[in-house]
Amino acid sequence: MTPLIQLDAVTKTLKGQGRPRDILCGVDLTVRAGESVAVLGRSGSGKSTLLSLIGLFDRPDGGRYLLNGRDITRLPERRAAALRSAEFGFVFQRFFLLKQLTAAQNVAMALVNGQGWLPRRKRRVKVLAALDQVGIAHLAKQKPPKLSGGEQQRVAIARALVREPRVLLADEPTGALDTETGNLVIGALYAATERGCGLILVTHDRDHAGRMGRVLQLTDGVLTPATARAGV
Numbered sequence: 001m002t003p004l005i006q007l008d009a010v011t012k013t014l015k016g017q018g019r020p021r022d023i024l025c026g027v028d029l030t031v032r033a034g035e036s037v038a039v040l041g042r043s044g045s046g047k048s049t050l051l052s053l054i055g056l057f058d059r060p061d062g063g064r065y066l067l068n069g070r071d072i073t074r075l076p077e078r079r080a081a082a083l084r085s086a087e088f089g090f091v092f093q094r095f096f097l098l099k100q101l102t103a104a105q106n107v108a109m110a111l112v113n114g115q116g117w118l119p120r121r122k123r124r125v126k127v128l129a130a131l132d133q134v135g136i137a138h139l140a141k142q143k144p145p146k147l148s149g150g151e152q153q154r155v156a157i158a159r160a161l162v163r164e165p166r167v168l169l170a171d172e173p174t175g176a177l178d179t180e181t182g183n184l185v186i187g188a189l190y191a192a193t194e195r196g197c198g199l200i201l202v203t204h205d206r207d208h209a210g211r212m213g214r215v216l217q218l219t220d221g222v223l224t225p226a227t228a229r230a231g232v
């Protein structure tokens with residue numbers, strides 16, 4: 001089966017105000033449909049940089065990136081944007097929900113595309129299915145200020161799932177949550193892999209990482225299988 005994601009020897013140098021820094025120095029990664037991968041690594045090791053390349057917010061300087069077998073290493077931005085919204089769902093530490101909208105309306109926002117809105121009934125069915133997948137369909141009419149942090153993050157996950165992405169990219173999704181709530185959120189993300197989604201989870205939490213199919217460590221710009229002792 002063709003992998004969803006295949007990175008071969010990907011490199012990235014960031015040029016900030018100081019001298020250029022090599023952040024990714026030959027990253028290899030293969031993720032198949034239904035697979036879950038955790039990425040651990042010290043602060044500043046380049047985990048978010050890696051996710052932003054995979055999610056097509058940025059491009060590698062070297063190496064090769066195949067998505068479903070198609071080489072997209074040098075994709076122009078307009079085509080990248082279309083692919084990004086068709087293939088990827090994103091979950092971040094901050095939930096980025098609109099306070100004045102209900103949970104259902106927040107999820108529905110992800111269904112707006114270049115052609116405008118889906119018909120109301122189709123939209124409703126998709127939104128409720130996505131909220132149901134993360135166990136909070138009963139909260140559809142609640143607005144974020146009335147929801148707990150874990151519930152808000154599950155709304156954000158539903159928003160990422162509603163377009164039926166092939167790959168979910170989660171960057172520290174439990175960073176703002178307590179352990180128990182974080183566990184629920186990880187469960188909601190993992191459930192998406194049981195429906196065939198690929199999942200890449202960036203986390204500092206080794207317990208959460210351990211619930212993924214594979215645990216990798218980003219050290220010195222290279223991804224390797226995580227060892228029990230390596231720092232995160």
Ligand SMILES: Nc1ncnc2c1ncn2[C@@H]1O[C@H](COP(=O)(O)OP(=O)(O)OP(=O)(O)O)[C@@H](O)[C@H]1O
Pocket residue numbers: 014015016017023041042043044045046047048049050
């Ligand atoms: N646009 C940029 N220009 C220059 N340097 C950058 C830029 N963005 C990030 N960096 C630097 O690149 C390094 C990697 O950043 P990145 O955010 O990918 O790390 P991270 O592993 O996700 O860190 P954390 O766990 O703290 O979120 C850091 O040292 C950061 O300061």
